Amino acid sequence: GAVVSQHPSRVICKSGTSVKIECRSLDFQATTMFWYRQFPKQSLMLMATSNEGSKATYEQGVEKDKFLINHASLTLSTLTVTSAHPEDSSFYICRRAGRGKLAKNIQYFGAGTRLSVL
Amino acid sequence: GDSVTQMEGPVTLSEEAFLTINCTYTATGYPSLFWYVQYPGEGLQLLLKATKADDKGSNKGFEATYRKETTSFHLEKGSVQVSDSAVYFCALNHDNNNDMRFGAGTRLTVKP
Numbered sequence: 293g294a295v296v297s298q299h300p301s302r303v304i305c306k307s308g309t310s311v312k313i314e315c316r317s318l319d320f321q322a323t324t325m326f327w328y329r330q331f332p333k334q335s336l337m338l339m340a341t342s343n344e345g346s347k348a349t350y351e352q353g354v355e356k357d358k359f360l361i362n363h364a365s366l367t368l369s370t371l372t373v374t375s376a377h378p379e380d381s382s383f384y385i386c387r388r389a390g391r392g393k394l395a396k397n398i399q400y401f402g403a404g405t406r407l408s409v410l
Numbered sequence: 411g412d413s414v415t416q417m418e419g420p421v422t423l424s425e426e427a428f429l430t431i432n433c434t435y436t437a438t439g440y441p442s443l444f445w446y447v448q449y450p451g452e453g454l455q456l457l458l459k460a461t462k463a464d465d466k467g468s469n470k471g472f473e474a475t476y477r478k479e480t481t482s483f484h485l486e487k488g489s490v491q492v493s494d495s496a497v498y499f500c501a502l503n504h505d506n507n508n509d510m511r512f513g514a515g516t517r518l519t520v521k522p
Contacts, residue, residue, distance in 0.1 A: 298453070301451065333418070333514060334514050335511075401446075401454040403451060403452050
């Protein structure tokens with residue numbers, strides 16, 4: 293079954309509204325979660341790293357005030373797209389690393405959220 | 411910095427056809443290489459991986475060999491099925507490093 297649950301899978305919203313995307317770690321407490329976005333026919337681009345108990349680390353060029361990341365608990369990380377505009381329309385996906393020596397380099401992804409801003 | 415380039419899609423094949431999806435990379439050192447598959451409505455799932463040169467990763471009939479001399483990790487399958495229709499991502503990272511780099515993804519459609 294799914295190890296990482298991402299919700300919602302699809303959002304259609306009007307320009308100017310804010311959209312919250314949730315990513316839950318189902319099998320253990322994840323102190324770190326990674327957020328990506330993907331434009332059509334392009335690669336997944338790392339946006340930010342969500343850290344439980346501290347501020348998120350954003351990649352260069354990603355607006356911190358636009359994409360608010362909150363790692364509220366050890367099992368939940370949220371990405372809020374504030375005042376969304378059509379150019380924010382994209383596919384957003386979260387990722388969590390495996391744990392322990394045997395799970396080294398195993399990555400778990402959410403199912404992704406397709407955001408369409410009208 | 412590190413990067414991954416993979417064959418553009420979409421790729422459309424008939425059932426039982428041979429599949430190749432090309433992937434090349436640019437990286438310092440010796441990264442681990444991966445192929446992930448994403449079925450409709452689902453998250454990325456690890457398909458196979460290779461952690462050092464000349465390693466061959468294999469799973470569900472898919473194979474890929476880590477070729478350091480050509481910096482490639484091409485995905486192959488001898489006979490595709492309709493159920494293989496999905497998007498395939500090539501990726502790399504360095505051990506103990508959370509920074510994964512992905513290719514753009516290749517959409518495969520297999521027709522009966």
